[in-house]
Amino acid sequence: MNTTLQPKKNKTGSYIAIVCLVVLYAILFVLDNFVTGSSMLMLMTVLRKGAIYSLLCVSMNLLNGFTGLFSLGQAGFMLIGAYAYSIFSIPRDQHDTVYQYFGGGAIKFSIAEEIGKLLGENAGNWLGAIVAIIIAGVVAAIFAALIGIPVLRLKSDYLAIATLGFAEIIRAVFQWNGLGVITNGSNLLRKYPTFADMKIGSLSFATVFPFLIVTVCIGIIVLLINSSYGRAFKAIRDDEVAAEAMGISLFRHKMLSFIISSFFAGVGGALLAMFQTTVAATAFTTAMTYEILLMVVIGGIGSVSGSCIAAFLYIACNEWWLRFLDKGGIGSVSIPFFRDGFRKVVFSIVIMVIVLFFSKGIMGDKELSFTGLVNKLKKRKAARIEAAQAQEEVDAK
Amino acid sequence: MQEFFAANLPYLLSGISAGGQYALIAIGYTMVYGILRLINFAHGDVFMVAGLVMVYTTASLPMYISIPIVLIATVVLGFLIERAAYKPLRSAPRMSVMISAIGVSYLLQNCALYFTGGLAQTYPAIPFLSKSVVIFGATTKMVTVITPILTIVLVFVLVALIKYTKIGMAMRAVSKDFETSQLMGIKINSVISVTFVIGCFLAAVGSLLWFSNYQSIVPTSGSMPGLKAFVAAVFGGIGSIPGAVIGAFIIGICENIIKGVGLTTFSDAFTFVLLIIILLVKPTGIFGEKATDKV
Numbered sequence: 201m202n203t204t205l206q207p208k209k210n211k212t213g214s215y216i217a218i219v220c221l222v223v224l225y226a227i228l229f230v231l232d233n234f235v236t237g238s239s240m241l242m243l244m245t246v247l248r249k250g251a252i253y254s255l256l257c258v259s260m261n262l263l264n265g266f267t268g269l270f271s272l273g274q275a276g277f278m279l280i281g282a283y284a285y286s287i288f289s290i291p292r293d294q295h296d297t298v299y300q301y302f303g304g305g306a307i308k309f310s311i312a313e314e315i316g317k318l319l320g321e322n323a324g325n326w327l328g329a330i331v332a333i334i335i336a337g338v339v340a341a342i343f344a345a346l347i348g349i350p351v352l353r354l355k356s357d358y359l360a361i362a363t364l365g366f367a368e369i370i371r372a373v374f375q376w377n378g379l380g381v382i383t384n385g386s387n388l389l390r391k392y393p394t395f396a397d398m399k400i401g402s403l404s405f406a407t408v409f410p411f412l413i414v415t416v417c418i419g420i421i422v423l424l425i426n427s428s429y430g431r432a433f434k435a436i437r438d439d440e441v442a443a444e445a446m447g448i449s450l451f452r453h454k455m456l457s458f459i460i461s462s463f464f465a466g467v468g469g470a471l472l473a474m475f476q477t478t479v480a481a482t483a484f485t486t487a488m489t490y491e492i493l494l495m496v497v498i499g500g501i502g503s504v505s506g507s508c509i510a511a512f513l514y515i516a517c518n519e520w521w522l523r524f525l526d527k528g529g530i531g532s533v534s535i536p537f538f539r540d541g542f543r544k545v546v547f548s549i550v551i552m553v554i555v556l557f558f559s560k561g562i563m564g565d566k567e568l569s570f571t572g573l574v575n576k577l578k579k580r581k582a583a584r585i586e587a588a589q590a591q592e593e594v595d596a597k
Numbered sequence: 598m599q600e601f602f603a604a605n606l607p608y609l610l611s612g613i614s615a616g617g618q619y620a621l622i623a624i625g626y627t628m629v630y631g632i633l634r635l636i637n638f639a640h641g642d643v644f645m646v647a648g649l650v651m652v653y654t655t656a657s658l659p660m661y662i663s664i665p666i667v668l669i670a671t672v673v674l675g676f677l678i679e680r681a682a683y684k685p686l687r688s689a690p691r692m693s694v695m696i697s698a699i700g701v702s703y704l705l706q707n708c709a710l711y712f713t714g715g716l717a718q719t720y721p722a723i724p725f726l727s728k729s730v731v732i733f734g735a736t737t738k739m740v741t742v743i744t745p746i747l748t749i750v751l752v753f754v755l756v757a758l759i760k761y762t763k764i765g766m767a768m769r770a771v772s773k774d775f776e777t778s779q780l781m782g783i784k785i786n787s788v789i790s791v792t793f794v795i796g797c798f799l800a801a802v803g804s805l806l807w808f809s810n811y812q813s814i815v816p817t818s819g820s821m822p823g824l825k826a827f828v829a830a831v832f833g834g835i836g837s838i839p840g841a842v843i844g845a846f847i848i849g850i851c852e853n854i855i856k857g858v859g860l861t862t863f864s865d866a867f868t869f870v871l872l873i874i875i876l877l878v879k880p881t882g883i884f885g886e887k888a889t890d891k892v
Binding site: 264270350351353354356357358360361362364365366368369371372373375376377485486487490491493494497501539540541542544545547548549551552555556557559 | 634635636681682685686689691692693695696697699700701702703704706707708710711714715817820824827828831862863865866868869870872873876877880
């Protein structure tokens with residue numbers, strides 16, 4: 201995950217990164233197809249969800265950490281993405297079941313099927329999913345552009361509360377039965393293609409697929425951050441007035457950052473919809489935004505690799521490693537406070553400790569870098585050689 | 598006009614009562630924001646915890662003991678939150694304090710989830726408040742009548758406190774200029790603590806009234822009233838107490854009339870639409886002071 205993150209000044213780093221990614225995909229592919237078992241199921245859940253949340257965290261970090269805009273609208277854009285994906289992907293013959301209260305819905309096609317007709321079913325499945333995901337992002341970005349025009353004029357905490365408000369408005373609108381023919385009102389959307397449908401022949405790509413999408417997206421965000429636009433974002437974060445004085449158009453760059461961040465939030469929402477197999481607007485509450493924000497803080501505000509690490513850690517602890525806290529004890533030993541919900545309490549205390557005492561998070565604003573690692577190793581090697589040479593000289597004398 | 602009034606009277610009444618309850622919460626937001634420039638995201642959850650404390654104390658204690666316990670416990674909670682979560686970050690950037698507030702809110706909700714086991718708790722009926730009364734032919738609970746009166750009395754007491762006492766003067770000074778008032782020998786920390794204590798006290802009173810109306814408590818039942826109260830505070834002009842009260846009444850009444858018209862889905866969304874409109878048209882709110890940006 202954390203391999204594509206650094207500006208590649210020398211090529212070694214990028215080669216290592218590419219090799220690592222390929223190895224990662226290969227491992228995931230093997231896990232998808234040839235390893236089974238009940239504990240594997242948990243691992244796969246953590247991997248998929250962790251990948252999706254890394255993307256969501258990085259997209260939030262782009263806005264909050266790199267541009268300094270404290271936005272709390274993430275859940276709203278995720279909702280838009282999730283809905284856009286599922287609305288355009290529900291197969292034609294499932295419309296009547298899904299939209300049973302709204303006469304089969306208004307949108308009478310599925311992207312995957314339309315592409316499938318042209319290029320064959322397999323290509324339809326893959327391309328259809330990818331196109332629908334991109335559409336999900338674009339729809340979220342369009343909403344962001346509309347919302348951004350009024351909202352981005354506001355300063356820090358007013359911006360936070362206004363974006364939070366927009367997320368709530370979007371949630372209400374999507375639950376409204378008046379739009380039921382499109383959004384299915386307050387009912388679930390389901391039966392659309394999920395990760396399990398990502399196959400070639402009998403080979404499953406259920407975990408490789410989200411990782412592919414997520415690495416591409418994060419890669420794009422990293423390229424953006426390292427471009428001149430990214431430097432402008434950081435300048436705005438550090439000092440708005442100074443940035444404006446240097447000729448950076450504040451509104452244009454804020455807007456750009458907001459739209460791009462929302463695009464990837466939409467993509468993340470679409471992936472989350474695929475992961476969950478059903479979508480309901482009620483689930484996209486402010487609590488979801490808070491959770492992502494806390495992950496960003498744990499990873500370090502302004503660090504892409506930190507966000508990824510934190511997302512995986514958070515999901516793994518939440519879904520898997522800390523489960524024993526909810527179960528009344530370890531093995532047969534019962535421990536008094538352990539019951540349902542204790543995991544969350546411990547978790548939130550840990551988060552508070554991080555927020556209060558380790559406000560830099562795991563990575564601060566630094567990045568995990570292969571180039572850096574390589575350089576460090578090289579330096580150490582050089583030092584060793586030098587020491588050896590010095591020793592030889594001494595010996596020669 | 599008269600017909601409209603007669604048809605909507607129940608909604609209007611519940612709107613006024615909801616408005617009073619929002620006002621009590623909104624004061625906590627507006628005072629804290631006035632002094633610390635912090636949106637105390639945990640305030641709504643403090644309100645929820647006050648409700649839960651009431652549920653648990655009335656299970657074993659009579660009403661006249663448990664109500665004071667609720668008030669005291671909420672005030673202590675507010676004080677502790679300020680000392681533990683906000684005080685260490687006094688010199689940190691505003692974003693960190695806001696994140697800390699979100700963390701506290703997350704913690705309180707999860708603790709509530711743990712103690713209630715995820716089940717909705719039923720709020721005990723306070724005999725005096727739950728009595729039915731008939732006003733202009735509309736039947737409602739006593740709490741509907743009590744809320745606006747109590748709110749207005751409390752607001753007057755609070756305004757007097759801020760205007761005429763020494764600590765009130767200190768509060769005004771601190772909200773004007775944090776650093777200068779420190780130089781003038783005002784003990785910042787105690788002023789901030791008093792602010793939190795007052796805010797939490799009012800939130801506890803608000804929770805007594807609110808949950809007498811809506812009798813079930815879940816861990817998230819504080820977040821929506823909290824957000825709406827914050828919107829009320831922004832609407833009235835953040836930092837201004839009369840503004841927060843008027844904003845809260847407007848939001849409470851509008852929201853309930855929207856419910857009455859049959860657009861219940863949008864009653865929450867309306868509040869935020871109002872927020873965005875006010876932020877665009879007059880960002881400082883109705884009674885807010887104009888803020889100037891300095892480089």
